[in-house]
Amino acid sequence: MKRVSVELWRFTAVCINGHEFCFHRFSDFHYGDLTIRTANQSELALVETDDPVFNEVGSIIDELLVAAWGNKNRSDWCFDQVFPIVCDPAPSGLRYSFAEEVRCPVCNSTHLVRYGPGEPPQVDTVELPVVTYNAWQQLSYEEKRGRLRDALRKAGCLP
Numbered sequence: 001m002k003r004v005s006v007e008l009w010r011f012t013a014v015c016i017n018g019h020e021f022c023f024h025r026f027s028d029f030h031y032g033d034l035t036i037r038t039a040n041q042s043e044l045a046l047v048e049t050d051d052p053v054f055n056e057v058g059s060i061i062d063e064l065l066v067a068a069w070g071n072k073n074r075s076d077w078c079f080d081q082v083f084p085i086v087c088d089p090a091p092s093g094l095r096y097s098f099a100e101e102v103r104c105p106v107c108n109s110t111h112l113v114r115y116g117p118g119e120p121p122q123v124d125t126v127e128l129p130v131v132t133y134n135a136w137q138q139l140s141y142e143e144k145r146g147r148l149r150d151a152l153r154k155a156g157c158l159p
């Protein structure tokens with residue numbers, strides 16, 4: 001997997017059981033590439049928004065939404081729900097998701113009593129693997145459309 005260095009904010013969190021830990025995310029002012037996580041949180045990866053796959057998936061989703069609803073009002077939310085099916089699994093074999101909540105690495109709780117960046121925010125340079133789409137790219141355009149349509153239905157984005 002290709003790896004790139006990105007600057008991320010270091011967040012500090014405390015879980016319901018009092019464990020303090022850090023995690024990284026883009027600053028509130030960041031535009032462009034996205035981070036995506038696996039369920040165990042230890043694997044953060046980068047989604048490059050200038051990748052042709054990212055743009056192709058976006059336009060297929062928009063087209064399917066417009067065909068069904070006459071608009072693409074929920075496009076961003078629906079994109080986040082279904083984009084992970086396009087990604088190859090993480091090195092651990094787990095799937096990526098945009099929806100994964102931050103999880104305490106000690107007790108696995110997602111119940112955080114507080115979290116946030118420092119004041120001022122601490123910026124760390126973090127090397128992240130870049131998400132790949134090898135399996136997806138083997139599919140024909142019709143297969144891609146079909147899989148996205150199914151995933152959008154499952155997510156409640158299409159009737």
Ligand SMILES: [Zn+2]
Pocket residue numbers: 015016017018019104105106107108109
């Ligand atoms: Zn904990």
